Amino acid sequence: MEKTFETSLNELELIVKQLEDGEMPLEESLKLFENGVHLARECRERLTAAERRIEVLMKDADGSFNLEPVSG
Numbered sequence: 001m002e003k004t005f006e007t008s009l010n011e012l013e014l015i016v017k018q019l020e021d022g023e024m025p026l027e028e029s030l031k032l033f034e035n036g037v038h039l040a041r042e043c044r045e046r047l048t049a050a051e052r053r054i055e056v057l058m059k060d061a062d063g064s065f066n067l068e069p070v071s072g
Helices: 005-021 026-057
Strands: none
Touching (some): 005 026
């Protein structure tokens, strides 16, 4: 089963906290860092895909885009 964006982001935040603590051996830190890079890329890809979907939804009937900022 594929992880949700929120799950991936939460895992990434946990990894960042663990790495900031600096309490683990180098090899374990490197493995965590590699996993963090993978999760960050995954999150970025999901955000890009969501952006594209929003652009498609915002497309006017005449085919031009009417992009408006998304409030968070």
